[in-house]
Structure formats: C-alpha cells, structure tokens
Amino acid sequence: MSNFFKLTTLFIIISIRSYAQNNFTLSPDSAKFVTSDIDNFWKAFDDFEKDSTVNNFGTKYIAIGSAGVKGFTENRIQSAEHLYAVVKKHKADYVKVRPNTLRIKEKEKQCRSTFYAFKYLYPKAKFPPVYFVVGAYNSGGTSNSAGLIIGAEKQTDIDGLPYIVAHELIHFQQTWPSNEPTLLQQSILEGSADFIGGLISGSNINAEANNYGNKHEEQLCREFIEKMDKTEYNDWLYGTSKKDDRPNDLGYWMGYRITAAYYKKATDKKQAIDDILNVKDYHDFLKKSGCLDKYLH
Numbered sequence: 001m002s003n004f005f006k007l008t009t010l011f012i013i014i015s016i017r018s019y020a021q022n023n024f025t026l027s028p029d030s031a032k033f034v035t036s037d038i039d040n041f042w043k044a045f046d047d048f049e050k051d052s053t054v055n056n057f058g059t060k061y062i063a064i065g066s067a068g069v070k071g072f073t074e075n076r077i078q079s080a081e082h083l084y085a086v087v088k089k090h091k092a093d094y095v096k097v098r099p100n101t102l103r104i105k106e107k108e109k110q111c112r113s114t115f116y117a118f119k120y121l122y123p124k125a126k127f128p129p130v131y132f133v134v135g136a137y138n139s140g141g142t143s144n145s146a147g148l149i150i151g152a153e154k155q156t157d158i159d160g161l162p163y164i165v166a167h168e169l170i171h172f173q174q175t176w177p178s179n180e181p182t183l184l185q186q187s188i189l190e191g192s193a194d195f196i197g198g199l200i201s202g203s204n205i206n207a208e209a210n211n212y213g214n215k216h217e218e219q220l221c222r223e224f225i226e227k228m229d230k231t232e233y234n235d236w237l238y239g240t241s242k243k244d245d246r247p248n249d250l251g252y253w254m255g256y257r258i259t260a261a262y263y264k265k266a267t268d269k270k271q272a273i274d275d276i277l278n279v280k281d282y283h284d285f286l287k288k289s290g291c292l293d294k295y296l297h
Helices: 003-017 036-050 058-062 067-077 080-089 091-102 104-121 158-173 183-201 207-215 217-227 250-265 269-277 282-289
Strands: 130-133 141-144 147-151
Touching (some): 036 058, 036 080, 036 091, 036 130, 058 080, 067 141, 080 091, 091 104, 104 158, 104 183, 141 158, 147 158, 158 183, 183 217, 183 269, 250 282
Parallel strands (some): 130 147
C-alpha cells in the first residue's frame, strides 16, 4: 500500500472519529442534497474552454464552494492548480460526463429512499448532508465530518448513484478502529458498507470483484488469512501488484462475505446491523460469522 493511501486512510479515520460531535438530523426527510457545486464547476469550465490559459477553478469553484468542496480538496482536488492540470489533460472525459453530472438531481428521490430503508434497520442513524462535487478524477466518494461527498465526474452510470450514496452513508455511521486498520479490519469496514448499502439500495456495483472472488474462493481465502493482520493492503484494497489477473478491491468481496455470514446467522437482524456498524473485536466478529472456519482450522 502506498504512503499516499496510508495517509489518506488515517485522515479519513481521524475525520470519522469527530462525527459524533455533529448534530446531524435523525430524519431522512431533513437530509440535504447539495448540487450547487456542480453548476459552479461547469461555469468555471466554460471559462476554461473560452481561454485555457486562465485558471478560474480557484476563484469560481473552490473558493465559493460548499463544505463538500472544501472536504474534497484535501487529498483529492488538492488545489486549483492541480484541478486545472487534470482538466487540461482530461478535458474530453469531463465533456463526456457533463450531461450525467447535470442529471444527478434526478436521483435525489431514490437516494433518499435508501435513507428511509436505513432508518428502519438502524433507528439511531444520523443523516448528514450529501454533497455532489466535481473532483480531479481520483475519487468516486468519501465521507468526513461535513457529510457525504460524491465525486460527480466519476459517476458514468447515474443509475448506480443511490448505491454509492448508501455505501458512504454506512461509512458515516461506522465505529472505526483507533489505529491504522489491519487488512481484516479495513476489509470488514468496506465490505460491510457494501453489504448494508446493498440491503438499503437493492444493488451492488462491485460485480467484477465479486465474480472473481467467487471463482477463486479457496485460493483467496487462504491468502487472506495469511495477510489479514497486517496493514499492507496491496492486492486486496485500492490497488494491485499485477502479479495475476485479479481486479482491484477484493477486500470488499471478502468483507462482504464475512458480514453477510454474520447477518445470516443472527436471529435479531436489527441488533446484527448495530453489531456490524460497531465492531469492537474484529477477530471475534470473524469467528462468530463462521465465514472462514474452513480455512482457519
């Protein structure tokens, strides 16, 4: 795992620990969906198209942006200069995705429906604002103390947007480890966000990792057990070494399997959701799931 991703992970963990200090609404009806940053970006982009020698992304986008833009700037947008350089390099990609970004507001009703479903499963849920911003083509979404932040330019299929929002909503509720997560911990955090996100949205977009994982289950389970207590994520989360044909993010697949097995065994499903969101002992959680028993003995 690169130092960049390790630092990014630690940044996210520090941000998430501060969530409890915010008084976000307990009502799905009151959650805000903010798309004004998308409009601001395209105004700056139109200026760029008229005169590409001038960088207006600082004054006309970042400086006047919402808390979502500010939250997305660190580690993602980085700076007006970086965004300007990315836009120059990937101008055709931005032009291609523009119509999709302008349709994102159409998905608010479906996104909010996932909030209603989550409220039923987890009555203690808090519903922060959801910010849709345009970034530097390096992140589809995240969550921090400001709320949920979705990278609009990465949404090539807006029909999958309710699932992306649901996934980040789960991350927002989770209790995170106090130190840098091990592969086991991070996989359960990501996989459980996929699992509960799927329950409340009715979909899952990690088909490639799921299909590959299911086809290579025995080999991957044995490899995972050997690496699960380390903080090296390569070949499992956020990147691969290219040692074989595996896709990115098999850790999501593994964490999903563990979480799904735990949930299936639970008699009280609402308590199971609470347990999944607030794991205290990840090895105990794995043991209770029974998911890898065949490979642990």
